[in-house]
Amino acid sequence: MTNDMSVGKPGKVLMAFTLPMLLGNLFQQLYNMVDSIVVGNYEGADALAAVGTAFPIMMLVLCVVIGLTNGFSVVISQYFGAGQTEQVRKAVYTSFVFMLVVAIVLSIIGVAITYPLLWLLQTPENVLYDCANYLIIIFAGLVFTFLYNIFAAILRALGDSKTPLYMLVLSTVVNIVLDILFVASFGWGVPGVAIATIIAQAVSAFACLFYTMKRVPMLRFHGSKKGLYDKAILKTMIGYGLPSALQQSIVSIGMLLIQGLVNSFGSTVMAAYTSGNKIDNFATIPMMTMNMALSTYTAQNMGAGKPERVREGYRFSIKFTIVFCLALTGIIALCGSFLVGLFVDSVANAEVIRIGTEFLDVACLFYFVFGLMQNSFGVLRGAGDMKFFMVCTFMNLGSRVASAYLLAPLIGYHAIWWSMPISWGVAAILSTARYLSGKWKDKAVVNQAALEAASMDL
Numbered sequence: 313m314t315n316d317m318s319v320g321k322p323g324k325v326l327m328a329f330t331l332p333m334l335l336g337n338l339f340q341q342l343y344n345m346v347d348s349i350v351v352g353n354y355e356g357a358d359a360l361a362a363v364g365t366a367f368p369i370m371m372l373v374l375c376v377v378i379g380l381t382n383g384f385s386v387v388i389s390q391y392f393g394a395g396q397t398e399q400v401r402k403a404v405y406t407s408f409v410f411m412l413v414v415a416i417v418l419s420i421i422g423v424a425i426t427y428p429l430l431w432l433l434q435t436p437e438n439v440l441y442d443c444a445n446y447l448i449i450i451f452a453g454l455v456f457t458f459l460y461n462i463f464a465a466i467l468r469a470l471g472d473s474k475t476p477l478y479m480l481v482l483s484t485v486v487n488i489v490l491d492i493l494f495v496a497s498f499g500w501g502v503p504g505v506a507i508a509t510i511i512a513q514a515v516s517a518f519a520c521l522f523y524t525m526k527r528v529p530m531l532r533f534h535g536s537k538k539g540l541y542d543k544a545i546l547k548t549m550i551g552y553g554l555p556s557a558l559q560q561s562i563v564s565i566g567m568l569l570i571q572g573l574v575n576s577f578g579s580t581v582m583a584a585y586t587s588g589n590k591i592d593n594f595a596t597i598p599m600m601t602m603n604m605a606l607s608t609y610t611a612q613n614m615g616a617g618k619p620e621r622v623r624e625g626y627r628f629s630i631k632f633t634i635v636f637c638l639a640l641t642g643i644i645a646l647c648g649s650f651l652v653g654l655f656v657d658s659v660a661n662a663e664v665i666r667i668g669t670e671f672l673d674v675a676c677l678f679y680f681v682f683g684l685m686q687n688s689f690g691v692l693r694g695a696g697d698m699k700f701f702m703v704c705t706f707m708n709l710g711s712r713v714a715s716a717y718l719l720a721p722l723i724g725y726h727a728i729w730w731s732m733p734i735s736w737g738v739a740a741i742l743s744t745a746r747y748l749s750g751k752w753k754d755k756a757v758v759n760q761a762a763l764e765a766a767s768m769d770l
Contacts (some may be wrong), residue, residue, distance in 0.1 A: 364586025375560030383553025393615030422451030453510030483516035588671030610694025633683035688743035708739035
C-alpha cells in the first residue's frame, strides 16, 4: 500500500496520514510508559529511577537509527513523489543493508559504554545495578528495534502510515502482557521489563518485514540483487540521514547532560523527573507526529514540484496545533498530580508526585511554542534543508542545557523544567523565520525542473 500525498486537499491528506501514525506513536509511548508504571508500582521509586536514567543512554544509540531512517525516508519519499520506482527500490534495498550493519555495530558499542556512562552520570549506587542490567539487555537485542524502525520508515515514506501502526499495536500488547508476567508474576524486576521489551520488538520487526515483502509489489526483490545496492544513492541518503542522525545523537547527549543534573539531586527527583517526562513525552506526541507527517508530505510535494501545497499543509498544521494545545494545557493543569501518581504509590511517594506535578505545570503552559517549533522542523526536514534544521536543533539543545545548568544554582531542580520552554522559544523563532524566508524550497534532492526538461527531450 502506498499513498501519493501530492494530490488531494492538503488538510484532509495530512490528517488521513497523521492519524494512523499518531495512534502508532501513542502506542509507542504507551509501550515505554508501561515499563515505568509496572516497575514503579511493583519495584518502587528506585527501580523507576533506574529505568528513567537508562532511557537517555538507550536513546543515545537508538537516535542514530532514528536519525538515519528519518533522513533516508526523505530521499525515498522524494523519489516516490517523482514517480521514480526503480530509484525507490534501490534506495530501500541500500538503506536496509546499510542499517543492518549499523545495528550490529551499535549493539556492541552500546553494551561497552553502559557502565562508563552510568558512572559519568553520577548514578547513585541504589540505582546503578538495575539500570546497567536494563541497558545491557536492551542493547543486546538492538537489531530487532532497528528492523522495525527501518521498515516502518520505508512504509511511511511511501505514504503508508497504517501498517506500522498495526505492527506497533501488536508489539505493545505483547509488551504489556510480558511486563506484567515477568515483573508481577515471575519477580524478575527491572531486567524482566527489558526482556519483555526485546521480545515485543522482535515480534513487530518480523511482522513488519513479512508484510513489506509480501504486500508492497515494488519492494519484492526476486532473483539477483545485483545493482540494487547503489553507492551513489547511499551517498545521497547519508547526506540527508547523517545530519539528522547527528542531530538526534547530539540531542541525546544533551539529554544525558540534563539527566546528570537530575541525578545530582537524588533518587526522589530522578523518579519525579522520570514520571513527569514520560507524561510530557506522551502529551506532545501529536505535535511531534505532525512534524513527521509534514516531513513526508513536504518531501513528496517537493519531489512532485508542488511547493505551494507545502505552504497550505503548514498553515493547516498551525491550526491543528492551536486547537490541540489549548485542550492539552487544560487537561495537564487539571490532572497532573493524578497522572504522576500512576507511576508510584501515592502514599509512600508523595514528594515524587509533588515534584513531578511541578514539572508538568511549567511544561504545559508552553506547549504551543513546542508545536510551532515542530511544524517548522517538519517542513525544513522534508524539503531537505538539513543544515539549517541542524542549526535549529543544536540551538534548541544548547539553550536547554546552558539554561538548566546556569539556573540550577539559583532555583535548584526547578531549572530542569524551566530550561524546556526557553529552548523551545529559541528554536521556534529560528525555524519559523527560515520557513517564512522560503529558502528551504531550493534544497530538494529531486530537481523537478531537470525532470521536466528531460521528459520534453524524449
